[in-house]
Amino acid sequence: xxxxxxxxxxxxxxxxxxxxxxxxxxxxxxxxxxxxxxxxxxxxxxxxxxxxxxxxxxxxxxxxxxxxxxxxxxxxxxxxxxxxxxxxxxxxxxxxxxxxxxxxx
Amino acid sequence: xxxxxxxxxxxxxxxxxxxxxxxxxxxxxxxxxxxxxxxxxxxxxxxxxxxxxxxxxxxxxxxxxxxxxxxxxxxxxxxxxxxxxxxxxxxxxxxxxxxxxxxxxxxxxxxxxxxxxxxxxxxxxxxxxxxxxxxxxxxxxxxxxxxxxxxxxxxxxxxxxxxxxxxxxxxxxxxxxxxx
Numbered sequence: 001x002x003x004x005x006x007x008x009x010x011x012x013x014x015x016x017x018x019x020x021x022x023x024x025x026x027x028x029x030x031x032x033x034x035x036x037x038x039x040x041x042x043x044x045x046x047x048x049x050x051x052x053x054x055x056x057x058x059x060x061x062x063x064x065x066x067x068x069x070x071x072x073x074x075x076x077x078x079x080x081x082x083x084x085x086x087x088x089x090x091x092x093x094x095x096x097x098x099x100x101x102x103x104x105x
Numbered sequence: 106x107x108x109x110x111x112x113x114x115x116x117x118x119x120x121x122x123x124x125x126x127x128x129x130x131x132x133x134x135x136x137x138x139x140x141x142x143x144x145x146x147x148x149x150x151x152x153x154x155x156x157x158x159x160x161x162x163x164x165x166x167x168x169x170x171x172x173x174x175x176x177x178x179x180x181x182x183x184x185x186x187x188x189x190x191x192x193x194x195x196x197x198x199x200x201x202x203x204x205x206x207x208x209x210x211x212x213x214x215x216x217x218x219x220x221x222x223x224x225x226x227x228x229x230x231x232x233x234x235x236x237x238x239x240x241x242x243x244x245x246x247x248x249x250x251x252x253x254x255x256x257x258x259x260x261x262x263x264x265x266x267x268x269x270x271x272x273x274x275x276x277x278x279x280x281x282x283x284x285x
Contacts, residue, residue: 005113007222010150011215013117017124017143019208024128026200030189032179033133036140039171040124043147046163054154056220058227061238065247067159071166072254076261078171082178083269089182 010051017044031085031095035078042074113153119146131188137176144168155227158235 021040028034046067053063089095123142130136144167151160228234239251 004107004110005153007220008215009113009117012212013120013150015208015211015215016121019204019211020121020124020128022207023200023204026203027197028128030133030183032175032182033128033136036136036175037128039140039167040127040143043144043167047147047150050151050154050156050159054156054227055222057225058223059225061228061230061234061245064156064159064230064235065238065250068162069250069254071159071162072258075166075171076257078174079265080261080268082174083265085178086181086269095182 007051007055010047010055014044014047014051017047029096029098031088031097031100032082034097035081035085039074039078042070046070109153112149116146116149116153119143120150133179133183133189134176137172137179140175141168141172144172156230158230158232 018041021037021044024037024040025034028037049063049067049070053060057063085095088100092100094100120143123139123146127136127139127143130139144163148160148163148168151157151163238245239247242248
């Protein structure tokens with residue numbers, strides 16, 4: 001399935017995706033779009049784990065289980081983050097990070 | 106050019122184009138749909154690498170679960186037709202420089218490092234093996250992370266309910282804080 005495709009192609013693809021996520025994380029101001037950038041970053045790391053596992057250690061399954069656990073952590077993170085975002089929206093009526101600057105009141 | 110190379114080029118072009126659109130789109134709902142395209146193409150890459158189980162998990166959990174959750178929260182907190190204002194060219198340019206520098210450094214490192222592909226026979230990934238490894242305590246077993254992740258998921262579920270629970274009605278727009 002992956003014959004004729006060197007491992008570097010997968011790694012470069014994951015790098016580009018990772019830094020696109022970093023760019024979005026730095027420029028966005030809306031909390032939900034920041035969360036989406038974080039999902040991009042996590043996803044690119046998953047591609048890296050699987051490419052390393054398939055090309056360099058095909059007789060083991062460690063990269064696959066790492067990706068599985070990363071996906072589970074990402075799901076938990078998204079659930080908690082969205083609960084917090086909805087709570088912030090209820091109190092401040094906005095989810096712009098520059099207007100939400102008080103943590104205690 | 107073999108068919109799998111064509112598929113790889115297709116998937117990677119989709120991933121790069123749609124992830125750039127995800128972080129630059131001015132409409133938030135469109136950004137969420139572009140993110141869905143990125144996640145589906147990623148699961149295509151997992152199929153190419155022969156990890157069918159993980160590709161299915163990616164489709165159901167990421168593309169099915171997380172994107173739907175994000176779209177729900179967008180509908181709860183924003184107006185669909187609302188456009189973001191641009192976040193200032195200075196911030197955009199400096200972030201782009203930072204991201205490009207990081208990407209170029211990483212790509213140079215990847216190209217210089219000589220990876221030697223393993224010649225070992227590939228492990229067949231079937232469901233029986235995955236289930237046994239997740240619950241085994243041997244050298245190749247993953248029972249400890251499995252249990253930790255189950256506690257994490259339970260805690261996240263409880264936390265999400267507690268945080269988002271409707272409390273007593275509060276003032277929506279805050280007055281300024283008066284210290285003491």
